[in-house]
Amino acid sequence: MHKRLKPYRIDRPGKLALKDFDPAAKPLSAGDKAADKERVADIAEGLARLQDNFYALRRDKLLLVLQGMDTSGKDGTIRAVFRAIDPLGVRAVSYRAPTAFEADRDFLWRHHRDVPGKGEIVIFNRSHYEAVLIEYVRGWIDAAERERRFARIVDFERLLAETGTTIVKCFLHISNMEQRKRLQERIDDPTKHWKFNPQDLEERKLWRKYHDAYEAALQKTATTHAPWYIVPADSKTHRNLMVSTILLEALQRLAPEGPPPNPGYKGLRVA
Amino acid sequence: MHKRLKPYRIDRPGKLALKDFDPAAKPLSAGDKAADKERVADIAEGLARLQDNFYALRRDKLLLVLQGMDTSGKDGTIRAVFRAIDPLGVRAVSYRAPTAFEADRDFLWRHHRDVPGKGEIVIFNRSHYEAVLIEYVRGWIDAAERERRFARIVDFERLLAETGTTIVKCFLHISNMEQRKRLQERIDDPTKHWKFNPQDLEERKLWRKYHDAYEAALQKTATTHAPWYIVPADSKTHRNLMVSTILLEALQRLAPEGPPPNPGYKGLRVA
Numbered sequence: 001m002h003k004r005l006k007p008y009r010i011d012r013p014g015k016l017a018l019k020d021f022d023p024a025a026k027p028l029s030a031g032d033k034a035a036d037k038e039r040v041a042d043i044a045e046g047l048a049r050l051q052d053n054f055y056a057l058r059r060d061k062l063l064l065v066l067q068g069m070d071t072s073g074k075d076g077t078i079r080a081v082f083r084a085i086d087p088l089g090v091r092a093v094s095y096r097a098p099t100a101f102e103a104d105r106d107f108l109w110r111h112h113r114d115v116p117g118k119g120e121i122v123i124f125n126r127s128h129y130e131a132v133l134i135e136y137v138r139g140w141i142d143a144a145e146r147e148r149r150f151a152r153i154v155d156f157e158r159l160l161a162e163t164g165t166t167i168v169k170c171f172l173h174i175s176n177m178e179q180r181k182r183l184q185e186r187i188d189d190p191t192k193h194w195k196f197n198p199q200d201l202e203e204r205k206l207w208r209k210y211h212d213a214y215e216a217a218l219q220k221t222a223t224t225h226a227p228w229y230i231v232p233a234d235s236k237t238h239r240n241l242m243v244s245t246i247l248l249e250a251l252q253r254l255a256p257e258g259p260p261p262n263p264g265y266k267g268l269r270v271a
Numbered sequence: 272m273h274k275r276l277k278p279y280r281i282d283r284p285g286k287l288a289l290k291d292f293d294p295a296a297k298p299l300s301a302g303d304k305a306a307d308k309e310r311v312a313d314i315a316e317g318l319a320r321l322q323d324n325f326y327a328l329r330r331d332k333l334l335l336v337l338q339g340m341d342t343s344g345k346d347g348t349i350r351a352v353f354r355a356i357d358p359l360g361v362r363a364v365s366y367r368a369p370t371a372f373e374a375d376r377d378f379l380w381r382h383h384r385d386v387p388g389k390g391e392i393v394i395f396n397r398s399h400y401e402a403v404l405i406e407y408v409r410g411w412i413d414a415a416e417r418e419r420r421f422a423r424i425v426d427f428e429r430l431l432a433e434t435g436t437t438i439v440k441c442f443l444h445i446s447n448m449e450q451r452k453r454l455q456e457r458i459d460d461p462t463k464h465w466k467f468n469p470q471d472l473e474e475r476k477l478w479r480k481y482h483d484a485y486e487a488a489l490q491k492t493a494t495t496h497a498p499w500y501i502v503p504a505d506s507k508t509h510r511n512l513m514v515s516t517i518l519l520e521a522l523q524r525l526a527p528e529g530p531p532p533n534p535g536y537k538g539l540r541v542a
Contacts, residue, residue, distance in 0.1 A: 048354075056465045079357045083319075086350045087363045088396065094359065125359065183541040190532030194327045201541065261461030270454040270472065 002245060004028055010218060011227035018215050018230075023175040025232040028241050036237045040080060043244040048084040050251035051121065053258040055089035058119035060254045061165040064247065065127045068172030069210060070200050071182035072233050074125050077172065080240040081247065082123070091116070094125040107131040107149065108156050115160060128153060132217050137209045150220040161225035166250055169226060170243055171214060172233040176207055273516060275299055281489060282498035289486050289501075294446040296503040299512050307508045311351060314515040319355040321522035322392065324529040326360035329390035331525045332436040335518065336398045339443030340481060341471050342453035343504050345396050348443065351511040352518065353394070362387070365396040378402040378420065379427050386431060399424060403488050408480045421491040432496035437521055440497060441514055442485060443504040447478055 001009070004027040010016060029036050054060065066074045078092055093114045102110045108128055116122035132153070136146045157167055174182075183204065186196040203210075222228045229246055233239040272280070275298040281287060300307050325331065337345045349363055364385045373381045379399055387393035403424070407417050428438055445453075454475065457467040474481075493499045500517055504510040 075359060078359055082358045083355060085358065087353045087356065087358060087361050087394070088346060088349055088365065090358050091362065092358045123358070180541050187536050187539045187541065191529060193533045193536055194530040196533075196536060204541070258462060259465040262464045262467075265458050265464055265467060268458045270451050270458065270475070 001249060002028070005229075005242070005245065005249075008230050008232075008242070009227050010222040010230065011224045013220055013222055016215065016219050016222075018173065018211060018218075021173055021230045021232065023173045023178065023232050024234040026235055026238040027232075028245060029235075029238055033237055036241050040237065040240045040244055043241070043248050044081060044084040046248055047081070047244060047251060048086065050248070050255055051085050051089055053255035054121070054251055055086070055119045056258045057255055058259075059164070061116040061118060061160075062121045062247075062250065062254070063116055063124065063160065063165050063167045064121065065124045065129070065167065065169040066172065067127060067129050067133075067170070067214075068233060069174060069179060069207070069214075070203055071179050071186075072172035072174045073236055073239055074172060076236060077170075077240060077243050078123055078125060080236075081244045085121075089119060090121045090123070092123040092125055095127065095130060107135075108152065112156070116165060118164070128156070129217055129221075133210065133213050137206055137213050146216075147220075150217070153221050154223060154226075157221075157223065157226035166254060167226040168246055168250060169221075169228045170231050170246070171218065171228055172231050172239060174233045178234045179204065179207070272520060273299070276500075276513070276516065276520075279501050279503075279513070280498050281493040281501065282495045284491055284493055287486065287490050287493075289444070289482060289489075292444055292501045292503065294444045294449065294503050295505040297506055297509040298503075299516060300506075300509055304508055307512050311508065311511045311515055314512070314519050315352060315355040317519055318352070318515060318522060319357065321519070321526055322356050322360055324526035325392070325522055326357070326390045327529045328526055329530075330435070332387040332389060332431075333392045333518075333521065333525070334387055334395065334431065334436050334438045335392065336395045336400070336438065336440040337443065338398060338400050338404075338441070338485075339504060340445060340450060340478070340485075341474055342450050342457075343443035343445045344507055344510055345443060347507060348441075348511060348514050349394055349396060351507075352515045356392075360390060361392045361394070363394040363396055366398065366401065378406075379423065383427070387436060389435070399427070400488055400492075404481065404484050408477055408484050417487075418491075421488070424492050425494060425497075428492075428494065428497035437525060438497040439517055439521060440492075440499045441502050441517070442489065442499055443502050443510060445504045449505045450475065450478070 008027070030039070054062070066077060068074055082090055095110070098110065111124065111128040114122065132146050132149050135141050141149070161167055183196070183200060186192040218228050218230070231239055231242050279298070301310070325333070337348060339345055353361055366381070369381065382395065382399040385393065385395070403417050403420050406412050412420070432438055454467070454471060457463040489499050489501070502510055502513050
């Protein structure tokens with residue numbers, strides 16, 4: 001693994017303070033924004049090439065979980081990181097409030113339904129973690145239920161990992177001030193109005209509670225089979241650089257080459 | 272519509288002979304392959320920009336149906352045409368033989384399940400048309416059942432169209448000789464072995480029957496609400512150029528701009 005990525009990878013449960021992670025950090029930066037942008041574009045091409053192998057092998061599965069406060073850049077990350085990738089092998093699933101049908105089932109049901117198949121990359125744009133974030137912050141579940149859910153999430157991710165899924169969980173970590181700036185931009189720029197929802201301002205008032213809920217989730221659900229990455233996300237370019245680097249390393253490990261040839265096809269002639 | 276595209280758009284049922292369409296034609300070509308390739312890349316960027324509007328508007332739905340003989344380039348088209356597009360708003364669905372669960376239901380069931388939602392582009396990589404192609408060619412259904420299915424397909428597509436879906440159906444039209452060449456390449460190039468299946472040679476023996484079945488499907492299911500495009504596909508570059516041009520025109524019509532601003536947000540300050 002990239003040496004400077006290591007401190008941001010959390011792969012076992014235990015004490016962790018988000019305040020030890022600077023949302024404005026740029027550990028992978030070359031120190032020049034234009035150069036970083038170019039690397040993001042280069043890595044996107046590299047990802048596309050490796051994904052061809054991954055898809056053709058039809059052997060492993062890759063699940064990317066994206067979580068983060070409002071405006072932390074989940075959509076923007078998907079756009080930048082997967083911009084060169086063949087849509088045949090990638091599926092993005094965006095979760096909103098559960099439908100009545102989904103809410104009638106356990107909190108993992110709809111996420112289990114959507115997991116990647118062999119050779120597939122699936123992006124969870126928000127995820128099963130909302131069941132221990134918004135649902136706890138809003139008081140829909142109590143602390144005891146949240147603990148049970150943490151345990152069930154760890155179990156669920158172990159099932160996926162043991163059955164061939166590489167799980168990469170990214171927490172896009174922005175500062176309170178950066179969120180304010182981004183929300184204000186969505187108001188001030190009329191072309192961004194569609195992204196803005198007055199409800200976002202209500203959510204923002206709960207910033208501290210969300211912050212603590214994320215901290216608890218990271219503490220309880222970081223495992224070797226499903227590690228969290230704390231991605232500093234005040235810089236969009238560096239956020240993209242970090243997420244794409246993490247994925248590139250995963251695909252380099254899983255699919256450095258495509259499937260082997262079949263010796264049985266030698267000499268075959270098509271009529 | 273692009274003038275030279277018109278003869279390839281079939282939007283009403285009736286007589287049609289595939290032999291009148293040259294699989295090697297290049298009606299949209301600038302006469303230079305490198306220039307055509309560059310235009311495909313340019314259009315892909317244009318599609319990505321318009322898709323941003325389409326996605327943000329969350330109003331219309333777009334369904335692209337891709338059909339064609341083995342090796343006609345369905346996968347390659349998806350890769351080339353959608354290569355710059357944000358995976359959040361595009362979903363590719365590849366159909367194989369129905370599962371037992373799917374086969375227990377009517378032949379449109381699994382396709383209805385997968386239709387695009389508002390603001391979404393869905394690509395059917397093979398589609399409900401397999402139910403009047405392979406199923407007829409292989410003798411699993413008779414001519415009377417095929418007629419009923421043609422009618423039900425027209426009804427189904429009318430439902431989708433009336434409820435806000437723009438339907439674009441592309442038949443990737445290759446010649447018998449081109450298919451032979453491409454199958455042979457998959458055998459001769461070990462890196463392409465994973466794409467080859469000896470079963471493809473059995474299917475190839477049924478070329479004429481598939482040809483006639485496609486002709487019948489085009490005759491029976493071309494409608495104004497769900498037109499077919501006969502895409503000459505012996506040239507991969509021109510095939511990509513034509514499909515991307517058709518989609519560009521659709522998106523230019525549906526989403527030339529993003530959503531309008533919300534005057535109610537004026538002057539709002541984020542705390």
